[in-house]
Amino acid sequence: MEVWPAIDIRGGRCVRLCQGDFNRETVYGEDPVEMARHWQRLGAMRLHIVDLDGARTGNPTNFPVIIKIVQATGLVCQVGGGLRQTEAVAELLGAGVARVVIGTRAIKDPQWFRELCRRFPGQIVLGLDARDGLVATDGWLETTRESAVEVAQRFQDEPIAAIVYTDIASDGMLKGVNVAAMAALQRSVSVPVIASGGITTLEDIRALKAAGLAGCILGRALYEQRFSLSEALEAAGEREATEGGSVSANSAR
Template identity: 40%
Template sequence: MKIFPAIDIKDKKCVRLIRGNFNNKTEYEVSPIDQASKYKDHGFKNLHIVDLDGALTGETINLDVIKEIVHKFDLKIEVGGGIRTIDSVQKYIDAGAEKVILGSAAIKDKFFLKEACQKFPYKIALGLDAKNGYLSVSGWKENSNKLTLDFLKEVNDYGVSRLIYTDINRDGTKQSPNFEETTNVANVSNCKVIISGGVSSIDDIKKAKGLKNIEGIIVGKAIYDGDIKLDELVRELDA
């Protein structure tokens, strides 16, 4: 199973939000480049990056940082955050991203998702961020009034190569992921699923390994706060 240490970038710094709330964020002294270097040195091969500036503006604000991480460390990067145009997808692919995550724009416009999947085969990941079963959009500030599983069934044949499911109520809380709902999503999804939101301990990683149709798991705040040690986490890659 793949483990994706997370880097969320805001104002060129690593930050973590609680439940996606920009007013409830923790800034860390380490730069995104240095944090990526640390992950590489420990032996991680995959990385989950969110451009929070991009999520707010719809622009590829931190493209230069992401490009530098890809070329310096040769990591397989999935990147998301406010990607709303085919041009933006192209920029990230040209920068060397393995997967480009489409979230709000894909939920608001299924045809954009379909076009991106057709134009960039095996490169598009779908980010489904949900609260109480309903998808949220626009930096988690709006409820789409769409049930997660209903939307997934509508787009299941579009050619998405990876699905990232986040329970917003768990994100940044270190209360463990919503394994029950993630399992429901994985049972419906035509592609493999990445678990996101709330990882608190190595036990969460071990539990994820026992689930069907799960490709990997994203670990963020628990790393930054020291609840999960990188040496301990990287051992799970080989276990």
């Protein structure tokens, strides 16, 4: 199972939110580029990057720092947050981003999303954020009446790279992952599903792997040293554990 350390950018800084609440923010670093290098030094092979400002406004604002991360690390980078225009998607992919995550506009404009997938096959990820099983949009500010499974099945025949499924109730809370919901979605589609939200322990990672998930995104638990990146990679089966690998207060800031 793939491990994706998360870098969430707001106001040019590396932060994490609790349940997507912009009033419940923790700053983990002033320099997202250095944070990316940090995870790379500890063995990260890929990064999940979110433009939180863009997710909230629908207008991506952190492209310069995101492109710097890609250029500085050369890692496989998956980027989301406010990507609702074809031009913005093309700009990121042209700058070396491996794939982009589309959420809100995929829900609101399915034909545009289908055309985007066909223009950039294997480089588009469907982002499904769910509250009580129902898909939320616009930076989690609005909740639809459609289930994550219904939306996923609608698009599974398109050439998408993966589905990132976030359980909003669990996100940033360090209270455990909703394995049942993640596994149910993965069983319902043939597309690889990447789990996001609430991963707190190594056992959570092992449970997701056992449930057949294709990947997991690690945020607050990794930043707050609940486990090291090496331990996470081992639990996911990506590599054997090595000495060290936890975040130190100095290196993470």
